Amino acid sequence: MSGRAVFLLVFLPFALGHYLSSLIRTVNATLAPQLMAALALTPGQLGLLTSAFFLAFALAQLPVGMALDRWGPARVQPPMLLLAALGALAFSGGHDFAQLLVARALIGLGLGGCFMSAVKALATWVAPARLPSVQGYLIAAGGLGAASATLPVRLALQYTDWRGLFVGLAAAAVGIGLLIRVLAPAAPPASIRPAAATAPSAALAVLREVMRHPAFREVARLVLVPHMVFFGIQGLWISRWLTDVAGYTEQGVAYLLYLAMAAVIFGAIAVGMLTEWAGRRGIEPIRVAAAGVALFVLVQLGFVLNWRPSYQLLSVLFTLIGTITGIEYAIVAQSLPATLTGRGATCLNLLIFLGAFAVQAGFGLLVGCWQPNVLQQYPAQAYQVAFAVLVLLQLRGLLLFARGRWGREAQSGKIEHQSGSPATSSSITP
Incomplete structure (x- = not known):
C-alpha cells in the first residue's frame, strides 16, 4: 500500500x-475527587x-496475542472494543465499590488489545527502518488520549457527571470498533501463523x-520497571501528589495534568526521531533507552527530595521523559x-501491566500508611517514601545494564587485543 x-x-x-x-486508563486521575467523594474511598481503595x-x-x-498472530488485528480488535463498551456502560451504572471494580476490570479486558493490535498492524505494513518513528506517532496518539482525560474531561463535567461521561466513552468504543472493521485491511498470509502454532501449548x-x-x-x-512506574503513577498518583503535596486546586491540577499529558505527545515523537537519528550514527536504540x-x-x-522550587516542572518532566519507556x-x-x-508485544504488555497494577495499588497502600489531615490530604513524607521505593527498584535495572555492557565491551576489547598481538609482533620482527 502507499x-x-x-x-x-x-x-x-x-x-x-x-x-x-x-484516555480511559488515565481518566480516573481527573475523576479521583468525585469518585472518592461518592464512594468514600481510601487511597488504597482508589489505587x-x-x-x-x-x-x-x-x-x-x-x-x-495468540488471536492477533492467528487472525490479525482487523478481525480481533472490533469485538474487543465492544466488550470495553459494555464495561463502560456498567461503570456508568455502578453504585458501590465492588460494582465499579468489576466494571473497570471489564473495560481493561476489552481494551487489552488496542496497543498490541496497532503494533502488530504497523509491524505488518510499515518498513522496519520506519518503525521507531511511526510507533512514536502511535504513542503520541496515546498521549493525546491521556491529555484528553484532563482539561477536556473537566470541561465535559460541566455538562454531565462522570456517569454520563462513561456512556459517551462506551459510544466511542463502539464507533472505533466499527471504523476498524470497515477500513482496516486483512493481515497478509506471511504475518499469520497456522492454528497449530497458536494453540495454548505452542503459544506458551x-x-x-x-x-x-x-x-x-x-x-x-x-526498561520494564520504569515503564511500569510510568503507567502506574501518571495514570493516578501524579494528580493526588499535586493535590496533597503541592496544594493545587482541582482546576490547577487539571491544567497541570493537561500539560503533563500533552508532553507525552511531544516526548513520544521526539523519542522516535532521536532513535532514528542515533541509528544513522551507529548508536543502538538500547543505549538511547538507557540514557532516557x-x-x-x-x-x-x-519527588523523593520534595523539590519545592518547581512542583509544576516535576509533574510535566515525569511524563515528558517517561515516554522513553515506549x-x-x-x-x-x-x-x-x-x-x-x-x-513479543504480548510479553511486554503482560509484564508491564501486571507491574503497573502492582505499582498503582502498592503506591496507594504505602501512602495510606500515614494519617491524612482534615482535608483528607496525605503528607509529603508519605509520597517521598513511596517514590524512594520506586527509584530503588529502577536503579537495579540501570546498574545491571551498565555492568553487562561494560563487561561485554571489556571482553570484546580483550579479544581484539589478543588477536592483534601476533600481527604487531610479526611486523616488528627482523
Missing part, C-alpha cells in the same frame, strides 16, 4: 483505539479501583522463546521475526 493508504487504513483506525485506551484496569489488561495479553512455548531472546531480556531488564531511563530516575529523585516496543519489534511481533 503511505497515504497505510495512514488512513492502518495507522488512523488503530491509533484511535489506542487513543481511547489511554485498587484504578489499577483493576491494568490487571485485567495484563490477563488479556496472552489470549489476545513461543512465549518462553521470546522471553529468552537476548534482545528481549536486555530491554526488559532495563537515567534521566527518568533523576526526575523521580525530585522505545522497548520498537526494539523488540525490530529484533523478532514478523510472525512473532504480536507475541
Whole structure:
C-alpha cells in the first residue's frame, strides 16, 4: 500500500483505539475527587479501583496475542472494543465499590488489545527502518488520549457527571470498533501463523522463546520497571501528589495534568526521531533507552527530595521523559521475526501491566500508611517514601545494564587485543 493508504487504513483506525485506551486508563486521575467523594474511598481503595484496569489488561495479553498472530488485528480488535463498551456502560451504572471494580476490570479486558493490535498492524505494513518513528506517532496518539482525560474531561463535567461521561466513552468504543472493521485491511498470509502454532501449548512455548531472546531480556531488564512506574503513577498518583503535596486546586491540577499529558505527545515523537537519528550514527536504540531511563530516575529523585522550587516542572518532566519507556516496543519489534511481533508485544504488555497494577495499588497502600489531615490530604513524607521505593527498584535495572555492557565491551576489547598481538609482533620482527 502507499503511505497515504497505510495512514488512513492502518495507522488512523488503530491509533484511535489506542487513543481511547489511554484516555480511559488515565481518566480516573481527573475523576479521583468525585469518585472518592461518592464512594468514600481510601487511597488504597482508589489505587485498587484504578489499577483493576491494568490487571485485567495484563490477563488479556496472552489470549489476545495468540488471536492477533492467528487472525490479525482487523478481525480481533472490533469485538474487543465492544466488550470495553459494555464495561463502560456498567461503570456508568455502578453504585458501590465492588460494582465499579468489576466494571473497570471489564473495560481493561476489552481494551487489552488496542496497543498490541496497532503494533502488530504497523509491524505488518510499515518498513522496519520506519518503525521507531511511526510507533512514536502511535504513542503520541496515546498521549493525546491521556491529555484528553484532563482539561477536556473537566470541561465535559460541566455538562454531565462522570456517569454520563462513561456512556459517551462506551459510544466511542463502539464507533472505533466499527471504523476498524470497515477500513482496516486483512493481515497478509506471511504475518499469520497456522492454528497449530497458536494453540495454548505452542503459544506458551513461543512465549518462553521470546522471553529468552537476548534482545528481549536486555530491554526488559532495563526498561520494564520504569515503564511500569510510568503507567502506574501518571495514570493516578501524579494528580493526588499535586493535590496533597503541592496544594493545587482541582482546576490547577487539571491544567497541570493537561500539560503533563500533552508532553507525552511531544516526548513520544521526539523519542522516535532521536532513535532514528542515533541509528544513522551507529548508536543502538538500547543505549538511547538507557540514557532516557537515567534521566527518568533523576526526575523521580525530585519527588523523593520534595523539590519545592518547581512542583509544576516535576509533574510535566515525569511524563515528558517517561515516554522513553515506549522505545522497548520498537526494539523488540525490530529484533523478532514478523510472525512473532504480536507475541513479543504480548510479553511486554503482560509484564508491564501486571507491574503497573502492582505499582498503582502498592503506591496507594504505602501512602495510606500515614494519617491524612482534615482535608483528607496525605503528607509529603508519605509520597517521598513511596517514590524512594520506586527509584530503588529502577536503579537495579540501570546498574545491571551498565555492568553487562561494560563487561561485554571489556571482553570484546580483550579479544581484539589478543588477536592483534601476533600481527604487531610479526611486523616488528627482523
